[in-house]
Amino acid sequence: MLSIGEFSKICGVSTKTLRYYDEIGLINPDEINPETGYRYYSIRQLKKMLFINRLKSYHFSLEEIKAILELEDDQSSEKLCSALNRKIREIQEKLNAFEYSLKQMSNDILNLEKGIPIMSYLDNIEVQLVETQPMNILYMRQMMSSDDYVAGYEKYFSRLYEKIATEELTLLGTPMTIYHSPEYNPAGNDTEFAIPIEETVKETRDLPGGLCAKSVLKGSYSELTSVYAKLREWVENEGYELVKSPYEVYVTDPNQATVPEDIVTEVYFPVEKK
Amino acid sequence: MLSIGEFSKICGVSTKTLRYYDEIGLINPDEINPETGYRYYSIRQLKKMLFINRLKSYHFSLEEIKAILELEDDQSSEKLCSALNRKIREIQEKLNAFEYSLKQMSNDILNLEKGIPIMSYLDNIEVQLVETQPMNILYMRQMMSSDDYVAGYEKYFSRLYEKIATEELTLLGTPMTIYHSPEYNPAGNDTEFAIPIEETVKETRDLPGGLCAKSVLKGSYSELTSVYAKLREWVENEGYELVKSPYEVYVTDPNQATVPEDIVTEVYFPVEKK
DNA sequence: AGTTGACTTTGCCCTTAGGGTAAGGTGTTT
């Protein structure tokens, strides 16, 4: 039997960590002296501890590790595989987010070197008042958490396009998203993916036209929050109020764009004079 | 002037967050009613708030953002650039770490599908007792934090190789690392990078030979911690004790390896019978 | 047997970036 200090040195984990793992039931000492409370570990526990470290290096949380260890008892390598696959997808997404940040930061640096302040694009956001025409849209409405927006857009728009292709419907515009949640909530937003088409089928509905505050963004989607802010500011300043759900129209295909400025997005706020 | 709720809606940030940012001095309301304590924001603060959000999306901590905002006052785009560049490098490192995890996990899944348990490599770690010969090594000794090990190895070994090349010294072996810190400390370890050579010059020293417990790892460096654990276990079990700093010899060049099993690393624990 | 020093125990406070909730005060509308 090894004292906590000895076991700690062998597996390269601090005693504090071992005590914490004992507390949360991740790995308990083989034996505890009931009089003194001293923890004693068996060398057979080394393997488990090293396994925990390995899972930690894969960015599993201790809670996830605990779950894996519990199902590990019944030697089911399938569940372990699926846990690994889930984590791979999760890490892949974070990786994508990091790469996106890197691109954005590099872009900012290029601009700064040209003497363009980072937030200068804000002054170029123009708001105009327009009258929109009603549209017939093929739609899918979904609760979307902010995590799966990137994957979600791909998924739902490709489903809609598939439907248009298989049912030989007539495209009348580019894809759009309508945000029905009154306020932005990272946990989940009532989001409608839509594409205007000519035919009226079961999954279409009418998107009424009317007075709208409109802004056009030529740049990365990450600047959309600023566009929304500017629109809200304008609506407030000019004495209007938002009367229906705002929506975005993706005029260009982001996959075709070589520089962020090639991406064109229109944002509409249906408004009425207060 | 906007109440906290209005400002919150315009910039898409919760009131809770705005109060928190006020508390830590990141962005304070333009005006506070001294009687009621009500916070009032000016629309001119929108730009700052959106800038904060942008920096947050680049994974800056609020502390870092605060520092950037403070130096932003004197319009120095240089410092902002250098902060962005630092963050780019930081994110790049995390990205590398993620990619490494992804590779490892994929490897584990492949093994699992072949019926090989993840931790089975532990049973293949063999320890032998050997007598090493003294060596003459060209060395550089450095405190290394666990974050910059990856970059550090490249850096210091290439410096040593450069010296060997320019001074026309004679290589007698592959690179090695000697760990002088008695215990592993993530904050910083006293680490010696060394390459055995023939000539005795100012930056060489004698690495004494002697009795060693030795293990050979054929696999990824992330399994090294397990090798250390196994060595410590063996030393304990067989009644030896560690009497000098342990060291690793990198027999193969990891950049030449196509599969992790091609990477060969020897780990030595200089020991004496207790 | 006593002492010293190394080791271990529990307990408490600290970290990030806020979220949730409660009790009570304020502003606006009916």
Next chain:
DNA sequence: AAACACCTTACCCTAAGGGCAAAGTCAACT
């Protein structure tokens, strides 16, 4: 004046431990 929306502070919570302190325990040395 009441109702209701909005605002305030205050307190507790998160993950994965680190740091420190007071007190108990273990092994070795005198």
